[in-house]
Amino acid sequence: MIYVFTLDSTTRRGISKNIDMHGYFTHVLPPGLPDPYPKGNIALLFVRYDKEEKGILPGVYLEKLGVVLNPRGEKVAKVGKRIKIDLLRSIGGLLPLDTLVQRLGFDLAARLRVATKAGVYPMAKEEGELVLSALRSTSDWLSDLLTYLDDVLDRDHLDEEHPGDAFRLEERDALRVAARIGGFSSASLEVWKRPRDAGAPYLAGLIREPTEQALIEQDVHPLVDWAADLGQRRRSDIDVLTDGDRRLEIANVNATSVEARLGTDLIYYHHNTRSFVFVQYKRLPFGEKHIWVDERLRCQLDKLERVAALSAQPVSSEDWRLSSDPCFVKLAQWTPDDDSLSMAPTRGLYLPISYVRLLLADPRTHGPRGGVRLGYDTVTRYLANTEFIELVKTGLVGTVGTTVEALDKLVTERVAEGRGVVVTVERSKETAADRQARNRSRGGRRKRSTSPPKHRTEPLF
Incomplete structure (x- = not known):
C-alpha cells in the first residue's frame, strides 16, 4: 500500500519549514480509511496549485516522497488518528500529475487522479507498486530514492538477546x-x-x-x-x-x-x-x-x-x-x-x-x-x-x-x-539568548479550529 497526500499550495506554504527543513508533516486519517501496513508505507506528497504561482502553472504536481514509519499513529478524539510522514525527500523538482499518469494504464491513471482529490488516499498494494514502478522509470535519482525508502521499511529491529x-x-x-x-x-x-x-x-x-x-x-x-x-x-x-x-x-x-x-x-x-x-x-x-x-x-x-x-x-x-x-x-x-x-x-x-x-x-x-x-x-x-x-x-x-x-x-x-x-x-x-528564543518559538501552541474536521489535509503539530 502507498499513501497519497495532496496539499493545496496555501497549506504547503504554511508548513514549509517542517516539510523542507525538518522533513516531516503530520496528518489525521479520517475514520473509514484502511490502516497502513504494520511495516510502514511509502508516501507520495502532491501539491495542488489553483492559480499560477512563481512561474508554476495551475495543476497538481508530485513534489516529495517519504515514509510512514509508525503506522499505528495516535488516536485523535473521535475523528480518526494522526500519523506522521517522515523522511520527506525532494524528487528533484515538480513532476506534473499529467506526466505521471501517462505512464499508467487508463484505469490506474483514473484512480490516481481520484486519489489526489481526496487529501489523503490509500492505494492497494498492487496499484501502489505499479505507481512506484512508473516513478522509478522517470529518473535514476527517483529509482535510487525509492530503493532507499524500501530499505527504510525493511530495516532491522534491535533485540536484547542479540550480541551487541x-x-x-x-x-x-x-x-x-x-x-x-x-x-x-x-x-x-x-x-x-x-x-x-x-x-x-x-x-x-x-x-x-x-x-x-x-x-x-x-x-x-x-x-x-x-x-x-x-x-x-x-x-x-x-x-x-x-x-x-x-x-x-x-x-x-x-x-x-x-x-x-x-x-x-x-x-x-x-x-x-x-x-x-x-x-x-x-x-x-x-x-x-x-x-x-x-x-x-x-x-x-x-x-x-x-x-x-x-x-x-x-x-x-x-x-x-x-x-x-x-x-x-x-x-x-x-x-x-x-x-x-x-x-x-x-x-x-x-x-x-x-x-x-x-x-x-x-x-x-x-x-x-x-x-x-x-x-x-x-x-x-x-x-x-x-x-x-x-x-x-x-x-x-x-x-x-x-x-x-x-x-x-x-x-x-x-x-x-x-x-x-x-x-x-x-x-x-x-548565542544563549538566540537559543532560548528559538526554543520558545517552537514551544508555543497554535490555536486550533473548533469547526468539524473536513476530509482534507490538515497539518497538526
Missing part, C-alpha cells in the same frame, strides 16, 4: 535524546541494518541516503578525530543532522569488545556556548523497579564528579545554571516491544550526581539487609525525558567554559576505560 544489541539500545536512545535536545528529527537515525561486526556501534549500521555519504565526506568532519589514539580496536562512526542553519555532529566511539564493554555515555556539547551535559546509562531490567548500588557504581560516581570539575565559574548571566551538576545517571528501562516505531527516548529516571549522593544516604533507599536501591519504588523525585531535555535545550544545565580540547580528552578517557560514548556537538552561530 543491548549496548545499541543505549546508543540509539542517546541519539534520540540528543536529536530532541537539538530540535532535530531522528527519523534518519532509525534506518538501520545490523552490522556483521557484533561489536560495531549503532551508527555503523545506518543505511545511508543516496546523497548522504558525499555530504559526510565533504562537510561534516567532526571538530576532532574522536579517540584517534586508542589503537586498532577503536571505532568512530559519524553522522550529521542539519536544518540549514545549525548542525548536530554525532560520533559513536568505542574501543572495547562487546564482552568487555561497561556501558554507554551520552555527551551533548553546545559548541557556541562551550557547555556540555553528560549522561551515564544504567539499565533497569524489565519488570524490576530498582537496581542495587554496587561498588562499581560508587566508583563511577567519583569519576563523574571529576568530570563536573571541568566546569568553570559563571562570569556572565548567560553562563548561569540551575546547579553545578552537568552529569546525570539515567536509569533506563526497555520493554520487550520497545523498538523504533515511536522514535521517543525510552522511559527512565535522570538523576543528577549530587542528588544521587543524597539518595545513597537516604534511609528510604536502604534495603532490609543494608543494600542501597535506586529506582521507581525508592526515588520519588526525578527528571523524566521531557523535563531533562527541556533543561538542556534551554541551557539551564551543563558545564561552563569547557573547551573542545577538554572535551576530546574526556571522550578519549571514557572510551579507554571501556565505555561506549555517543558524543554530539551542536554547531551554530546562536
Whole structure:
C-alpha cells in the first residue's frame, strides 16, 4: 500500500519549514480509511496549485516522497488518528500529475487522479507498486530514492538477546535524546541494518541516503578525530543532522569488545556556548523497579564528579545554571516491544550526581539487609525525558567554559576505560539568548479550529 497526500499550495506554504527543513508533516486519517501496513508505507506528497504561482502553472504536481514509519499513529478524539510522514525527500523538482499518469494504464491513471482529490488516499498494494514502478522509470535519482525508502521499511529491529544489541539500545536512545535536545528529527537515525561486526556501534549500521555519504565526506568532519589514539580496536562512526542553519555532529566511539564493554555515555556539547551535559546509562531490567548500588557504581560516581570539575565559574548571566551538576545517571528501562516505531527516548529516571549522593544516604533507599536501591519504588523525585531535555535545550544545565580540547580528552578517557560514548556537538552561530528564543518559538501552541474536521489535509503539530 502507498499513501497519497495532496496539499493545496496555501497549506504547503504554511508548513514549509517542517516539510523542507525538518522533513516531516503530520496528518489525521479520517475514520473509514484502511490502516497502513504494520511495516510502514511509502508516501507520495502532491501539491495542488489553483492559480499560477512563481512561474508554476495551475495543476497538481508530485513534489516529495517519504515514509510512514509508525503506522499505528495516535488516536485523535473521535475523528480518526494522526500519523506522521517522515523522511520527506525532494524528487528533484515538480513532476506534473499529467506526466505521471501517462505512464499508467487508463484505469490506474483514473484512480490516481481520484486519489489526489481526496487529501489523503490509500492505494492497494498492487496499484501502489505499479505507481512506484512508473516513478522509478522517470529518473535514476527517483529509482535510487525509492530503493532507499524500501530499505527504510525493511530495516532491522534491535533485540536484547542479540550480541551487541543491548549496548545499541543505549546508543540509539542517546541519539534520540540528543536529536530532541537539538530540535532535530531522528527519523534518519532509525534506518538501520545490523552490522556483521557484533561489536560495531549503532551508527555503523545506518543505511545511508543516496546523497548522504558525499555530504559526510565533504562537510561534516567532526571538530576532532574522536579517540584517534586508542589503537586498532577503536571505532568512530559519524553522522550529521542539519536544518540549514545549525548542525548536530554525532560520533559513536568505542574501543572495547562487546564482552568487555561497561556501558554507554551520552555527551551533548553546545559548541557556541562551550557547555556540555553528560549522561551515564544504567539499565533497569524489565519488570524490576530498582537496581542495587554496587561498588562499581560508587566508583563511577567519583569519576563523574571529576568530570563536573571541568566546569568553570559563571562570569556572565548567560553562563548561569540551575546547579553545578552537568552529569546525570539515567536509569533506563526497555520493554520487550520497545523498538523504533515511536522514535521517543525510552522511559527512565535522570538523576543528577549530587542528588544521587543524597539518595545513597537516604534511609528510604536502604534495603532490609543494608543494600542501597535506586529506582521507581525508592526515588520519588526525578527528571523524566521531557523535563531533562527541556533543561538542556534551554541551557539551564551543563558545564561552563569547557573547551573542545577538554572535551576530546574526556571522550578519549571514557572510551579507554571501556565505555561506549555517543558524543554530539551542536554547531551554530546562536548565542544563549538566540537559543532560548528559538526554543520558545517552537514551544508555543497554535490555536486550533473548533469547526468539524473536513476530509482534507490538515497539518497538526
